[in-house]
Amino acid sequence: MGVVTPLGHEPDVFYNNLLEGVSGISEIETFDCAQFPKRxxxxxxxxxxxxxxxxxxxxxxxxxxxxxLTARKKALQDGGVNEDVMEELDKTKCGVLIGSAMGGMKVFNDAIEALRISYRKMNPFCVPFATTNMGSTMLAMDLVSLNLDSAMLR
Known part of the structure; x- marks a missing residue:
């Protein structure tokens, strides 16, 4: 199992925090949100x-x-799936599916800020890296061209 959550980045820590009722909710630290009613x-x-x-x-x-990507690599390591096992997989029968409603919002926001200066400042990877299905695409590419990649929007 591979987890990257507000409750922990290791399965045991995550699970114990769930059982103990630990909340992963706290005041936002990533950016200044003083202008917003909820913080x-x-x-x-x-x-x-x-x-x-x-x-x-x-x-x-x-x-x-x-x-x-990090959770996927942790899950494979935890499951004992190494390079030898990966080589033996029939990749036509493997795939990646990620359920997400949004993704790439920082990349999207950075592109808007760059566009205010000049269209030449925009990252050429902005559109693909801002789409939700890019998460599963990058996982599939990282797993050496798995057959299927998809994003499930909720």
């Missing part, structure tokens, strides 16, 4: 992609993709 959220804190996601991806991907 609480279930933020993922103390998150690092070190050892899980290549630095070149960590710099340009939105957090939702980094969370999903």
């Amino acid at each position: 609480i959220a279930g933020e993922i804190k103390s998150f690092s992609t070190d050892g899980w996601v290549a630095p070149k991806f960590s710099k340009r991907m939105d957090k939702f993709m980094l969370y999903s």
Whole structure:
């Protein structure tokens, strides 16, 4: 199992926090939200992609993709799925499905801010990295071209 949640980044910690009724909701720290009437959220804190996601991806991907890549790698490691096992898989029978309503909002917001300066400042990866299905696409690509990638919108 691989988890990246406000309640913990390891399955045992996550599960124990669930059983103990620990809340992952707290005051927002990621950005200044003084202008908004509500200032609480279930933020993922103390998150690092070190050892899980290549630095070149960590710099340009939105957090939702980094969370999903990290959780996927943790799940495979926890399940004992190593490179040898991956090589033996029939990739035509494997796929990735992620259920999400939104994704890539920081990338999208950064693009809007860049557009205010000049269209030349926009990241060329803005549109693909802002779409929800890019999370499953990146997982499939990271798993060496799995046959199927899809995003399920709720």
